[in-house]
Amino acid sequence: MRKALTAFVFILAMLLASAGMVYADGSMDNFARSQVYEGQFEDVADTAWYSSFVRDAYEYGFVSGDSETTYSPDDDITIAEALVIACQLHSIYYDAEIDRELQEGEPWYQPYADYAIENGIIWEGYPYSLNSKATRAIFAGIMANALPDEELAAIGTITEIPDVNDTTRFCASIYQLYNAGILGGADEYGTFHPYDPIKRSEVAVVALNMADVSRRKPSQLKAVPQITLYADYGATVTVKRGNEAPYLRLGWSTSPVVIPEGADAETILNSATLNPMKTNNAELDGIIDGIFANIITDGMSTYQKTKAIYDYLMDNCYYGNGYASWSGKYVMHDDDYVVVMGKVILKTGHGTCDNYSAAFVAMARRIGLNAYFARGYAGNQSGVLDTHEIAIVTIAGVDYVFDPQIDDYNSRAGKRTYSLFCKPFSTQTGRYKGYDLASAKAGFGNFALK
Numbered sequence: 001m002r003k004a005l006t007a008f009v010f011i012l013a014m015l016l017a018s019a020g021m022v023y024a025d026g027s028m029d030n031f032a033r034s035q036v037y038e039g040q041f042e043d044v045a046d047t048a049w050y051s052s053f054v055r056d057a058y059e060y061g062f063v064s065g066d067s068e069t070t071y072s073p074d075d076d077i078t079i080a081e082a083l084v085i086a087c088q089l090h091s092i093y094y095d096a097e098i099d100r101e102l103q104e105g106e107p108w109y110q111p112y113a114d115y116a117i118e119n120g121i122i123w124e125g126y127p128y129s130l131n132s133k134a135t136r137a138i139f140a141g142i143m144a145n146a147l148p149d150e151e152l153a154a155i156g157t158i159t160e161i162p163d164v165n166d167t168t169r170f171c172a173s174i175y176q177l178y179n180a181g182i183l184g185g186a187d188e189y190g191t192f193h194p195y196d197p198i199k200r201s202e203v204a205v206v207a208l209n210m211a212d213v214s215r216r217k218p219s220q221l222k223a224v225p226q227i228t229l230y231a232d233y234g235a236t237v238t239v240k241r242g243n244e245a246p247y248l249r250l251g252w253s254t255s256p257v258v259i260p261e262g263a264d265a266e267t268i269l270n271s272a273t274l275n276p277m278k279t280n281n282a283e284l285d286g287i288i289d290g291i292f293a294n295i296i297t298d299g300m301s302t303y304q305k306t307k308a309i310y311d312y313l314m315d316n317c318y319y320g321n322g323y324a325s326w327s328g329k330y331v332m333h334d335d336d337y338v339v340v341m342g343k344v345i346l347k348t349g350h351g352t353c354d355n356y357s358a359a360f361v362a363m364a365r366r367i368g369l370n371a372y373f374a375r376g377y378a379g380n381q382s383g384v385l386d387t388h389e390i391a392i393v394t395i396a397g398v399d400y401v402f403d404p405q406i407d408d409y410n411s412r413a414g415k416r417t418y419s420l421f422c423k424p425f426s427t428q429t430g431r432y433k434g435y436d437l438a439s440a441k442a443g444f445g446n447f448a449l450k
């Protein structure tokens with residue numbers, strides 16, 4: 001039994017050695033200056049913020065110039081160059097040798113790649129090309145493996161970095177280096193820019209903080225300020241500054257849109273922020289593409305585009321009761337209804353108020369307006385309330401009525417009317433009854449025929 005146990009211990013030791021775990025201990029005391037910097041890098045000015053870091057990192061042997069007289073502090077580094085620094089840190093800490101002998105045909109960095117894999121700095125099958133630029137996240141992932149965890153002990157309690165979350169590659173390494181006082185971010189909020197390349201000047205700072213514990217300082221990060229964004233249809237959202245880009249691309253703004261009281265339709269429509277949207281129904285989108293090719297031109301204002309849509313419906317469609325059937329199809333939400341009913345009138349040229357309003361909504365959304373399909377009641381010629389569908393466009397929190405079917409009907413005598421084109425809904429309560437605009441707006445969001 002003793003012989004078997006002795007053999008097992010021997011085999012285990014061999015396995016650990018072959019896996020790279022050959023260094024039983026190491027010491028931060030091994031880091032010492034090994035050469036003297038004599039100002040040979042002509043592109044590192046004494047007044048530059050990174051000057052002392054480059055000097056010290058050079059003397060410790062962590063960095064070198066890209067020529068005898070230049071350091072190129074603003075250049076990016078490759079992953080291979082990052083591995084060289086990590087391997088230097090690891091080998092000095094463990095007082096180990098890096099076999100730098102190259103085999104014929106091997107790239108210059110192969111000895112460092114081999115050493116890094118053998119010692120767990122990177123792993124076999126590392127998914128990134130070593131010739132590619134090292135992002136700040138990749139660099140952090142490599143550096144965090146250059147020293148054992150006990151030498152990267154936390155001296156801070158950073159729990160939130162503005163642009164680093166669970167989906168960020170190497171997020172655990174980034175947080176580890178922040179809390180160890182090795183990284184501090186690009187601003188007072190700790191912004192890291194994980195996907196930006198890391199510069200040679202920044203690399204010198206990180207290498208020194210890794211090797212010299214006395215340089216490490218806990219970060220005192222400020223909370224990221226918040227910003228309120230406004231949609232022209234009245235909604236607001238508060239996000240952390242730096243996270244507003246997706247909203248701005250969708251037409252939100254950093255200040256509320258204010259329309260002067262009594263403004264005309266042209267001023268109102270040209271004040272709208274736009275979020276162009278297709279219906280996601282290939283047939284209807286194709287029909288609208290064809291129509292727009294004839295009525296919409298470059299340089300037209302939002303008002304001109306909206307009026308062109310309104311005019312198209314009045315010029316090319318007429319009220320035809322009995323042609324509005326949607327074949328008894330069950331619709332899941334108002335988006336479905338807009339697709340089905342809008343398609344009918346644009347294909348046949350006739351339909352009821354449902355069709356006119358649905359077609360207007362689909363086309364208005366295409367140019368970016370926040371248009372909705374609303375159901376309710378309106379007085380007919382006899383003064384009796386009858387079911388009636390209209391379009392609503394919300395701009396700067398105000399709901400405006402567009403009723404192309406009624407304006408078309410009233411234009412039959414040869415005189416074009418726009419009595420219900422971009423009129424505040426609040427001024428039309430005598431005409432329209434029972435419209436639940438909140439429900440109408442809630443019915444949108446899919447624009448895909450089920």
